[in-house]
Amino acid sequence: MATTVTGRVESSATLATEASSLSSSSSAGNICYDSLSSNRRFSPSRPSPSHNGNKFAIVRIFFLFVYIICMIAGGLLFGRSKYHRNLNSNNNVRDDTSNMRHDIVEHFKPEKRTVVLSPPPLYMDSRNDIDRRTSNLRASLLGLERRHRHGDTNNDKPAPLRWAVLGAGRIAHDFTSALVSSGCTVTAVVAMHNYNGEKHLSALYRAESFAKTFSIPNYYGTYEELAQDKNVDIVYVATTNQNHLNPTLLMLQSGKNVLVEKPTAVTYEEAKLMYDEAHKRGLFLMTNHWTRFFPLVKYLRTTFLELQSSPMDAVSAASEMTPSFLSVRRWKSHLSHPRHYNLGKVLAMHGDFGFPTALDPSDRFLNRTLGGGVTLDVGCYLVELALLAAYDHHQSGNTDDAAIVGGKRRRKLSSNELQPDQVTATGHGMYNGLEFPVDVESSFSIRWGGKNYGIWNGECDVDANGGDMTATSLSSAKRRGCHLAPSSRQALSDDSDSAFDDEFTMLASFQASFRRPSTFEVEYVFENGRVVLRGPGNCPNEMTIYEHEAFGLLKRETTASFKLPTVDFSPFGRSNYPRAKGFIYVIDRIEECMAKKGIPGLSDDSSMRGSGCLELEENSIEEQLATVEITERVLKEMNYFS
Secondary structure (H helix, E strand, O other), rough: OOHHHHHHHHHHHHHHHHHHHHHHHHHHOOOOEEEOOOOOOOOOOOOOOHHHHHHHHHHHHHHHHHHHHHHHHHHHHHHHHHHHHHHHHHHHHHHHHHHHHHHHHHOOOOOOEEEOOOOOOOHHHOOHHHHHHHHHHHHHHHHOOOOOOOOOOOOOOOOEEEEEEEEOHHHHHHHOOOOOOOOOEEEEOOOOOOOOOOOOHHHHHHHHHHHHHHEEEEEEEEEHHOOOOOOOOEEEEEEHHHHHHHHHHHHHHHHOOOEEEEOOOHHHHHHHHHHHHHHHOOOOOOOOHHHHHHHHHHHHHHHOOOOOOOOOHHHHOOOOOOOOOOEEEEOOOOOOOOOOOOOOOOOEEEEEEEEOOOOOOOOOOOOHHOOOHHHHHHHHHHHHHHHHHHHHHHHHHHHHOEEEEEEEOOOOOOOOOOOOOOOEEEEEEEOOOEEEOOOOEEEEEEEEEEOOOOOOOOOOOOOOOOOOOOHHHHHHHOOOOOOOOHHHHHHHHHHHHHHHHHHEEEEEEEEOOOOOOOOOOOEEEEEEEEEEEOOOOOOOOOOEEEEHHEEEEEEEEEEEEEEOOOOOOHHHHHOOOOOOHHHHHHHHHHHHHHHHHHOOOOOHHHHOOOOOOOOOOOHHHHHHHHHHHHHHHHHHOOOOOO
């Protein structure tokens, strides 16, 4: 047992001895010493060197990260502020540039104006005598004796003009609608007979149906029956183009005045026969060139086409526009300060009339035997509009031998004076792969000026010594800058010189078509601007006036328009042609002229023959004949008559 205890004690002593050794070692640890592996100071009471270095590294990294974040944030803030400063600066520059560009654009931007012009009251409206017309119509239907309107002092007011309609087609429907709607007296109608071989009864049936539509009391199946009607003063001939001659001659020979639908005739020879017959019998004969009677066309002629010698000459007989251009302008020819357009002389003209017609060979549009073709149908309108410029130029020139007509100086012109120096034309009859014996599409040019040669070859082929040269040859030489001998210069009169100074020169180019649509616009080109008749140009009520400065810069743009008559066509069905109400302008002028000057042909007294209303200044006889002659020249150029 002793041995066991001793062993345990020894073990405890051993542990104590080891603990003492460790304690001594711990005390000895406070003494500095050199280690083979390290010369640094070591103390068990502080953290190891590696642990301390890691701590400071983390701190440095943290502050570096914060510094980077701050720099980035500061850079962003500074950059954003600088961006906005630059953006504002750029915007200011951009605004200045935009304002400068706007100022430049506004400086060169044309001034735009819109004017609505009110035409004067119609003659028929101003009389306010529709009730009187109705009572006179009843009297005429009772077979009362016709009264002589011209110079009859027993009547305070003239008796109504009694109309008859020869034809019952589309155009006759629209024209009769205008007659009845405006309160005119229509006493009879006859349908076109011998149309596609129809018999008399068929024509009579169509005339009866037409008469019922418009409440016309008398209707006939033959032209001869209408010619014998004593209650007819004037006949509106609305047959197809090839059938204008015979009905017109028959009515004239029966003592009736005639308004014939355009074209007057297919050939100039036929038209001349018609007007010669009217002149021989002292009767009124006129082609229904309704375009000339629209207030807008009258304004065009008096304001732009006639040569103006002073601003006051520009006062329009049709309308006036004051410089304010604020709202609706009334009909005022007495303005002391009228609007004056300094466009100069007309130099060129353009027009395109076209519409797709039905592919029906029996219809008059594509039927040669019925006088079909686009030139006779709508091309004649373009010729007529071109003649407006030629006629007004001649009337504005030498007026020594002119007479006062309608308050203006007018001299009698011959159709030869209005003839152009050259007419060129081409066309074809093709339509959707089919070929027709008429001009389906045509293109033609009309030139006034340059005589028959067009462009001078540059040679002075005139005798320098004068010789037997005419004043015209001498003037041509002077105009070309050729040398003239003293005797030749003396022979050159001032009259011939001024005649060439005022020579009318205009180049007109037109297109017409039955197979495509078009704007139906017409453009007149002047020295200092343009005037565009908005479509349909054959019955216009709006136009745009472009005033240009030097080098073609557009200075001012003015849109002028007139209101159409306020009449109701609805009781007679839909109109066949656009702006058919414009027929009232023609009817009104004829009614006014007949009422003031008298109805030709009413008296059996030979001394009274040729008295009354024989011609309207808006549509002179020479212009009507010139229109037919130029249209015929266009057709000949296209081999229409071959």
